[in-house]
Amino acid sequence: MGHDPHSSSSEPDLYRDTWVRYLGYANEVGESFRALVPKSLVWATYGVATAYVSADAVDKGKKASKAHSDDPDKTARVTVAVVDTFVWQALASVAIPGFTINRICAASLYLMGRVTRWPLPIRKWTTTAIGLSAIPFIITPIDRSVDYLLDSSLRKLYSTHSSTPENSRST
Template identity: 50%
Template sequence: MTDGGDFFRDPPARYLGYANEVGEAFRKIVKDRYVHLSYGVACTYVLADTVDKAIKAKNSTNSNCKMLIAAGDTLLWQMFASVIIPGFTINRLCAGTRYALDKGTKLPGKQLKLVATAVGLLSIPVIIHPIDTAVHKLMDLTYRKYFSI
């Protein structure tokens, strides 16, 4: 759900929501705390966008109900489109790449990890728009339909 000129939905701020994907790509190379930190960055971005949309809804409608609905819509959309689905996708792509390379090549462990990390990083721009679109459609069929957004 991209609005023209929306600070949180347009680059470069939008990329903060994908910090956890970078963390997932590097999961086998860096310490867990850095992966967790990447999720912290992504979730902070999600919460900032949620607060922004709630304030805008409150200011434009002066309705607490509309404010809560807008906050719920943003929180759900962002968590699924920016954190949950992309993080899971990158995690599985990297794990699958490591598994396939381990079974099909004689690359040493460090090189397996580096190749899997590269695959994860290179896949981020490819998965962003399909995931955003799918989450948008899912939200239209569920939450937004129920709350008439």
Template identity: 50%
Template sequence: MAEDKFIRRDKDTKKTSAVMKDVDIYRDTFIRYMGYSNEIGESFRPLVPKSLVAASYGMAIGYVCTDTFDKALRLQMGGASSREVAVKGGDVFCWQMLASVAIPGLVINRITWATKTLLSKAPMPVLKTVPTLVGLASIPLIIHPIDSMVDRLMDATYRKTVT
């Protein structure tokens, strides 16, 4: 996990200070949205060839594998045992696949499908564009609830089993 400086300004004293905080670049920064590339593909499903939707899943899975490799490698370089590295790698991979690919992909697919179904009598330009726009607009709204749900699921299953 990278260490980044954050600037904190005290409102009362008007002083500023640098605060060191561990930032997980794969979960706490804009890079997190790379894991949602398949949701963008799902949103555009009514407008683009299926091969582009499939490619968006490839990009999201690449993001998941990169995060998994990065975290496992950092742990290994820090002297962790092979078991600890494997457990952490499994945790990151499962969490990311659920929180970034599987669950959001299903949610966005159903949102765009439901929007298209509700607009079935609308003119064709509306029927093609509005479900895509609704799908795209819903991405920022679903990230944190899904992440939280996956944390609870992982705590109750995988993390409980391997620790």
């Protein structure tokens, strides 16, 4: 939840430096509870995370618009800010961690069914605990991997006019 090093503002970023950042992890929590709750509740957590991603992208677009109000390339800079933020957040906060926690939980539930004689409710609660405890360990590697992926692909498309987008998460 670190501060964006490329931000030109000294005030905290609502979407990255406050408790609001944790809304981006709602789907990982939902995936951790998948064995215990209705699937519709898990999908609702994806809705929360997607709303967070969208709000951050809009926020970064507004900040880029304000920062480049007199720039003839204002529209391009705003577009870059929105697209970069949305793609980064969609991958780093929703898609990759959601898939990762889903697979960790599925594997742990399966393995416990094969190697223990624990009753199903105990295995499901243990799976949820494993999923929740894995979240802090996957965040930084996924964030850095998405930075590398975008730096190696999408960001090369718009890096010809600026060195690094204002909303890059690289630390």
